Amino acid sequence: MAEELTVLTNRIMEAARKEAEEIAAQSREEARRQAAVYRKETEEKVEAIREDYRRQGEAEASRLIREAELEAKLRLLQTKQELIHDAFEQALVSLAAMPEAEKAALYQDLLLAAVESGEETVAVSTAEKGLWQRIIAQVNQELTKNGRSGKLQLRPEPAPLRGGFLLIGSNYEVNASLESIVADLEERYFPEVAGLLFS
Structure with a gap:
C-alpha cells in the first residue's frame, strides 16, 4: 500500500512538474516583466523622493527610498507566489481533465x-x-x-x-x-516548484 501511495504521489508530482514546466517560460517572462515595472516605478519614486526631500535631509530620504524598494520587493514576491499557485491550479485543471x-x-x-x-x-x-x-x-x-x-x-x-x-x-x-491532493502537494513542494519557475 505504501508503494502504491508512493507511485501515486510520483504520478501526481510528475503531472504537477509537467504543468510547471509548460508554464515556466511564461511565468519567468511575467516575473521579469513585473520586476521591470516595479523597478521602473521604484526608480520614479526614488527620484521624486530625492527631489522632494533633498532639503529635509538625507536620513529621511534614505528611509523613504528603503521603504519604496521594500514595497517593490514585496510586490514582486507576491507576484511570484501567485504564479506558483497558478501552476498548481493548472495541475488541478489538468488532473480534472484527464482522459x-x-x-x-x-x-x-x-x-x-x-x-x-x-x-x-x-x-x-x-x-x-x-x-x-x-x-x-x-x-x-x-x-x-x-x-x-x-x-x-x-x-x-x-x-x-x-x-x-x-x-x-x-x-x-x-x-x-x-483539490485536497493538489493543495497538499502545493504546500509540500512549493519551494521546489519556485526553483523550477524562477531559477
Missing part, C-alpha cells in the same frame, strides 16, 4: 489505498457519478478477491468536488479530492 481511463485508474488506486473496512461510503461530484459507479464495483470486487469486505457504497448526495472523492467511515473521513 476517463487514466482518471479511473488513478481513482481506483487512491480508493484501494484509502479503504480500511471495505464498508465505507464514497461521496463524489455529480459530474463523476457514473465513473464512480464503475470504479466502486471494481474496487468491491478487488477487495472481495483479497479476502476483505467489498461493500463500499456511493453516497446519493453529491459532494462539492472538482474530482476525486471523500471516503466516509463510521468514525473517520478521508479527503482524497483532487
Whole structure:
C-alpha cells in the first residue's frame, strides 16, 4: 500500500512538474516583466523622493527610498507566489481533465489505498457519478478477491468536488479530492516548484 501511495504521489508530482514546466517560460517572462515595472516605478519614486526631500535631509530620504524598494520587493514576491499557485491550479485543471481511463485508474488506486473496512461510503461530484459507479464495483470486487469486505457504497448526495472523492467511515473521513491532493502537494513542494519557475 505504501508503494502504491508512493507511485501515486510520483504520478501526481510528475503531472504537477509537467504543468510547471509548460508554464515556466511564461511565468519567468511575467516575473521579469513585473520586476521591470516595479523597478521602473521604484526608480520614479526614488527620484521624486530625492527631489522632494533633498532639503529635509538625507536620513529621511534614505528611509523613504528603503521603504519604496521594500514595497517593490514585496510586490514582486507576491507576484511570484501567485504564479506558483497558478501552476498548481493548472495541475488541478489538468488532473480534472484527464482522459476517463487514466482518471479511473488513478481513482481506483487512491480508493484501494484509502479503504480500511471495505464498508465505507464514497461521496463524489455529480459530474463523476457514473465513473464512480464503475470504479466502486471494481474496487468491491478487488477487495472481495483479497479476502476483505467489498461493500463500499456511493453516497446519493453529491459532494462539492472538482474530482476525486471523500471516503466516509463510521468514525473517520478521508479527503482524497483532487483539490485536497493538489493543495497538499502545493504546500509540500512549493519551494521546489519556485526553483523550477524562477531559477
